[in-house]
Amino acid sequence: MICTPGTAGANAATPDRSTVADAVIRCRTIGSDKERLRCFDAAARAFDGAIAAREVVVVDRARVEEQRRARFGERRRAAELPDLQDADGKKLESLTSLLQQASQGGDGNWAFTLADGSRWLQTDGQRFAVAPRAGEKIVIKHAALGTYKLAVGRQPAIRVRRRP
DSSP states (O other): OEEEEOSTTOOOSSOOOOHHHHHHHHHTTOOSHHHHHHHHHHHHHHHHHHHHTTSEEEEOHHHHHHHHHHTTTOOOOTTSOOOOOOTTSOOOOEEEEEEEEEEEOTTSOEEEEETTSOEEEEOSOOOOSSOOOTTOEEEEEEOGGGOEEEEETTSOOEEEEEEO
């Protein structure tokens, strides 16, 4: 589970833990059972209120990973959740999938649909030695200046962008 301060203005790569979450954790240090319970009750009320007011967002790690993979390659808006990192502090740098469909446009560039439904469009005009086929392995990686490179099978990678 991840607890982050509200999304408004959030821009840190690693979100700070919320002060309402810290209050719950501090309650563990109280020795008296009665006082500890009182502290937990007050902290839980504050935490619940912060969630209701959208000052704190709580998301489980599986949901974050699912969203990271689904949104890989999309341009983010400032008001969205910050780039969340995995447990090792690494950002998602590549995506591996299977090619569901590939078609070549009139300009010679390719359009790709992956098994997860995401769509990508070639941007560099490079040509494939062998036309991509459904079922082939696709690897998309971050490239320079916010761009992405897509490799089909063992062929050289081409530049692509995510289509909405």
